[in-house]
Amino acid sequence: MANIMVRKSADGGLSFYLPKRDIEDSITSIEFDTPEKWGGEIRLGNGGVYYIDPIPAPRLPISVRARRVDGVE
Amino acid sequence: MSELTREQAQALIEEVLEVYPEKAKKDRAKHLMVNDKTIEQSKKCITSNRKSVPGVMTQRGCAYAGSKGVVWGPIKDIIDISHGPVGCGAYSRGGRRNYFSGTSGVDSFCDINFTSDFQEKDIVFGGDKKLAKLIDELEGLFPLSKGISVQSECPVGLIGDDIEAVSKKKAAEIGKVIVPVRCEGFRGVSQSLGHHIANDAVRDWIISNRDDKAFEGTPYDVAILGDYNIGGDAWASRILLEEMGLRVVAQWSGDGTLTEMENTPKVKLNLLHCYRSMNYIARHMEEKYNIPWLEYNFFGPTKIKESLREIASHFDEKIQEGAERVIAKYTPAMDAIIAKFKPRLQGKKVMLYVGGLRPRHTVGAYEDLGMEVIGAGYEFAHNDDYDRTMKEMKDATLIYDDVTGYEFEEFVRQLKPDLIGSGIKEKYAFHKMGVPFRQLHSWDYSGPYHGFDGFAIFARDMDMTVNNPCWGMLKAPWLKDDAEGELKAA
Numbered sequence: 001m002a003n004i005m006v007r008k009s010a011d012g013g014l015s016f017y018l019p020k021r022d023i024e025d026s027i028t029s030i031e032f033d034t035p036e037k038w039g040g041e042i043r044l045g046n047g048g049v050y051y052i053d054p055i056p057a058p059r060l061p062i063s064v065r066a067r068r069v070d071g072v073e
Numbered sequence: 074m075s076e077l078t079r080e081q082a083q084a085l086i087e088e089v090l091e092v093y094p095e096k097a098k099k100d101r102a103k104h105l106m107v108n109d110k111t112i113e114q115s116k117k118c119i120t121s122n123r124k125s126v127p128g129v130m131t132q133r134g135c136a137y138a139g140s141k142g143v144v145w146g147p148i149k150d151i152i153d154i155s156h157g158p159v160g161c162g163a164y165s166r167g168g169r170r171n172y173f174s175g176t177s178g179v180d181s182f183c184d185i186n187f188t189s190d191f192q193e194k195d196i197v198f199g200g201d202k203k204l205a206k207l208i209d210e211l212e213g214l215f216p217l218s219k220g221i222s223v224q225s226e227c228p229v230g231l232i233g234d235d236i237e238a239v240s241k242k243k244a245a246e247i248g249k250v251i252v253p254v255r256c257e258g259f260r261g262v263s264q265s266l267g268h269h270i271a272n273d274a275v276r277d278w279i280i281s282n283r284d285d286k287a288f289e290g291t292p293y294d295v296a297i298l299g300d301y302n303i304g305g306d307a308w309a310s311r312i313l314l315e316e317m318g319l320r321v322v323a324q325w326s327g328d329g330t331l332t333e334m335e336n337t338p339k340v341k342l343n344l345l346h347c348y349r350s351m352n353y354i355a356r357h358m359e360e361k362y363n364i365p366w367l368e369y370n371f372f373g374p375t376k377i378k379e380s381l382r383e384i385a386s387h388f389d390e391k392i393q394e395g396a397e398r399v400i401a402k403y404t405p406a407m408d409a410i411i412a413k414f415k416p417r418l419q420g421k422k423v424m425l426y427v428g429g430l431r432p433r434h435t436v437g438a439y440e441d442l443g444m445e446v447i448g449a450g451y452e453f454a455h456n457d458d459y460d461r462t463m464k465e466m467k468d469a470t471l472i473y474d475d476v477t478g479y480e481f482e483e484f485v486r487q488l489k490p491d492l493i494g495s496g497i498k499e500k501y502a503f504h505k506m507g508v509p510f511r512q513l514h515s516w517d518y519s520g521p522y523h524g525f526d527g528f529a530i531f532a533r534d535m536d537m538t539v540n541n542p543c544w545g546m547l548k549a550p551w552l553k554d555d556a557e558g559e560l561k562a563a
Contacts, residue, residue: 045113061360
C-alpha cells in the first residue's frame with residue numbers, strides 16, 4: 001500500500017503523484033469516474049497499475065491509499 | 074563546432090563512456106541522452122535521482138544542504154541550528170547570497186552560523202542536553218528571533234537523538250515555534266530529498282499555525298514559492314507582480330519570515346518558481362486549502378511576458394490589464410538591451426549544468442540574446458524535471474544527469490561551447506581549460522537575474538564573460554604555434 005496523490009492536471013486529465021518516491025505521472029485511465037463511485041484500477045502513463053478503493057467522487061487533489069497492482073519502477 | 078547530428082551526439086556519448094569499467098559504463102549510459110522532442114516521457118531515455126557511481130566525481134550535495142542551505146536558511150527571522158559537528162554549518166553559511174532586509178544578529182539570522190559543535194562526548198552520551206542548553210542560550214542572546222529550526226547533521230541520526238522531544242519541550246518553555254528537521258546528510262542520493270524533508274517539516278510544524286486567526290485578505294493575494302532571493306532575485310520578481318496589481322503575501326523563502334509562511338494558506342494563488350524544491354508544499358496547500366499553483370519563469374523577456382500573462386489569466390481584467398501595462402512599460406528597455414548585447418553574443422553556444430530549475434528556465438533568456446544552449450543537465454533532478462527540460466531544449470542537444478567531472482570536461486573538450494554555466498566546483502577546472510564560465514548557482518556574485526531588471530544584469534554579465542579578452546591570453550607565449558608566438562619565443 002502506498003500513499004498517492006491524484007490531482008487535475010493543466011490539460012484537464014488526471015495526474016498521479018507518489019510522494020514517497022517522488023514519482024509523477026499522468027493517469028491514462030480510471031476504472032470508475034462517476035459522482036457516486038470514483039477510483040478502482042488506475043493506469044499510468046509509464047505502464048504502472050494501481051488500485052484505489054472506490055469512494056464517492058472527491059474534490060481533487062486528494063491523497064489516498066493505493067495498492068500497486070502492476071508497477072513499472 | 075557546428076551543430077551535431079543525432080548520430081554524432083550519440084557517438085560522442087559512447088566515446089566518453091569508453092573509459093569506464095563495464096558496470097559503471099552501463100550505469101552511466103542511462104544518465105546521458107540526446108534530446109528528442111518527439112518523446113513525451115523522459116523516463117524512456119534518461120534515468121535520474123539515482124545513487125551516484127562510487128569513484129566518479131559527482132557535484133551533488135546532501136539532504137542537510139537541501140534543507141538547511143536551500144529551504145530553511147533564507148528565512149530571515151528563524152534561527153537555524155546546525156545540530157552536529159561544526160563543519161556543515163560553517164560551510165553552508167551565507168554562501169548562496171540569499172539577500173534579506175534586516176539587521177543581522179538582531180532580527181535577521183541568515184548569515185550567522187549557529188551550531189551545537191558536537192564533540193566525542195556528545196556522540197557517546199547523546200546531544201539532547203546540549204541542544205536544550207543551546208536553545209536557552211539562543212533565547213537569551215537573540216530574543217527577537219521568531220522561531221528556531223533544528224537541522225540535524227549525520228551523527229544525530231546515527232546515534233538516535235530525540236530532537237523532537239527536546240524541541241517540543243523547549244517550544245512550550247520559550248513560547249516560540251521550534252521545528253525539528255530530520256535532514257541528516259546520509260538520507261537520499263542528493264540534496265533533493267533534503268528539499269522534500271524540509272517541505273514536510275514546514276507542512277507539519279508551520280503551515281497550519283494561523284489557520285484560525287483572522288487575516289485581512291484581498292482577491293489578489295499571491296505567494297512566491299521557490300525563490301531564494303539570490304542576489305535579490307525575489308525582489309526583482311516581486312516588483313513586477315506588485316506593479317500588475319497583485320499583493321505578494323509571502324516570499325518562500327528568500328527574504329521570507331515565519332509570519333509570511335504561516336499566512337500563506339490564505340492566498341489565492343501560489344506562484345512556483347523552483348519546482349524541484351517547493352512543489353511538495355504547493356501540492357499540500359492545493360489539497361488542504363484548495364489553493365491552485367502555477368509554475369512560472371522569470372528569466373528573459375520572452376518567458377517573463379508569457380509568465381505574466383499566464384499569471385494574470387488566473388485573475389480578473391484589472392490584473393490582466395496590469396500585466397499588459399507592465400509588459401508595455403518594460404518592452405522598450407528590454408528591446409534596447411537586446412539590441413545592445415545580441416550582436417555581441419549572437420550564435421554563441423552554452424552548456425549548463427546546475428540544479429533545481431536553471432538548466433531549463435534560463436534557456437529562454439539565452440535565446441533572447443541569440444545564444445544557443447547545446448547541453449543541459451541537473452545535479453539532482455527527477456524525471457518530471459527532464460520531462461519539462463526536453464520541451465525547452467532543441468533536438469539533438471545533450472542532456473546529462475548527475476554528470477561526472479570527467480564526462481563534463483570531455484563533453485566540453487569536444488563540443489567547445491563559448492560559455493559554461495555551472496557551479497563553483499567546476500568553475501576553476503574550466504577556467505584552466507580557458508573556457509568562459511559563469512557560476513550559475515549564486516550568479517557568480519552578481520544578480521539579480523530574475524525579472525526585467527534582472528535580465529539587464531544577466532545580459533551584461535554574459536557579455537562580460539564571453540567577450541572577455543582574458544580567454545585569449547591563457548596560452549603561454551612559447552606554446553603558441555602561430556607566427557606571433559614564435560616571434561616572442563625567439
